[in-house]
Amino acid sequence: MRTPLIAGNWKMNGRRGDAEALARAVEVKVAALSGVEICVCPPFVHLQAVQSVLSGEHVALGAQNCADAGPGARTGEIAAEMLLDYGVSHVILGHSERRAHYGETDEVIAARYQEAQNAGLIPILCVGETLAEREADQTEAIVGGQIRGVTERLEGTGLGNGVIAYEPVWAIGTGRTATADQAEHMHAFIREQLAMLEGHANASARRILYGGSMKPANAGELLAQPDVDGGLIGGASLDADDFVAICAAAQGG
Numbered sequence: 001m002r003t004p005l006i007a008g009n010w011k012m013n014g015r016r017g018d019a020e021a022l023a024r025a026v027e028v029k030v031a032a033l034s035g036v037e038i039c040v041c042p043p044f045v046h047l048q049a050v051q052s053v054l055s056g057e058h059v060a061l062g063a064q065n066c067a068d069a070g071p072g073a074r075t076g077e078i079a080a081e082m083l084l085d086y087g088v089s090h091v092i093l094g095h096s097e098r099r100a101h102y103g104e105t106d107e108v109i110a111a112r113y114q115e116a117q118n119a120g121l122i123p124i125l126c127v128g129e130t131l132a133e134r135e136a137d138q139t140e141a142i143v144g145g146q147i148r149g150v151t152e153r154l155e156g157t158g159l160g161n162g163v164i165a166y167e168p169v170w171a172i173g174t175g176r177t178a179t180a181d182q183a184e185h186m187h188a189f190i191r192e193q194l195a196m197l198e199g200h201a202n203a204s205a206r207r208i209l210y211g212g213s214m215k216p217a218n219a220g221e222l223l224a225q226p227d228v229d230g231g232l233i234g235g236a237s238l239d240a241d242d243f244v245a246i247c248a249a250a251q252g253g
């Protein structure tokens, strides 16, 4: 039984006051929900402000990245263990925006994943193909390569307690979501790949989230798919009502 996880990726949005207000609204509105884990991932500089308005009972706190090495000479980076001081439990890694704008490779993403695991954080590893790759019939090759490219570099614990997020790049922030069939096909494919890498028991226990223009209007159908175990939500996570409606759709899903 996989408990669904809905994670809000606030990306690089909002000033401190906006972050506090959004977190406060989410905290109040999700209190009545059950059977779903909920996490919000504000920008680093707002982690403390958001932590201060969350009770810790209903909404977990996530970061949007962590460093590929321990504390030391890494200007501009945040070490995984530093996040622990702010009550952070989850960390998004390998988001397509990080891959595209900052050149993050599977190698560096694996190093970040290892650091996150060593600090006791729950990594949310993002994978997904671009539109050109999909149109060239390369979707499975790309996504399978991303999964292997990180998993095969991890020591000892493998993926551990991590979560996978399938995010087709062409669906991110575009309003064009994958159909429920497209999402389920790729989630089942990812689970097959995981089974080969870490065995059936681990693969069937691992949560695989969908991300890419998930909204209240399409969340129910996507989350009803057997291999879709939650969502990584961008735009809709900036509106408390929309985000909570998606969380409600995931209850018991």
Ligand SMILES: O=C[C@H](O)COP(=O)(O)O
Binding pocket: 009, 095, 167, 171, 172, 173, 174, 175, 211, 212, 213, 214, 232, 233, 234, 235, 236
């Ligand atoms: O991390 C979240 C994804 O990039 C999805 O963003 P979106 O919901 O705005 O399409």
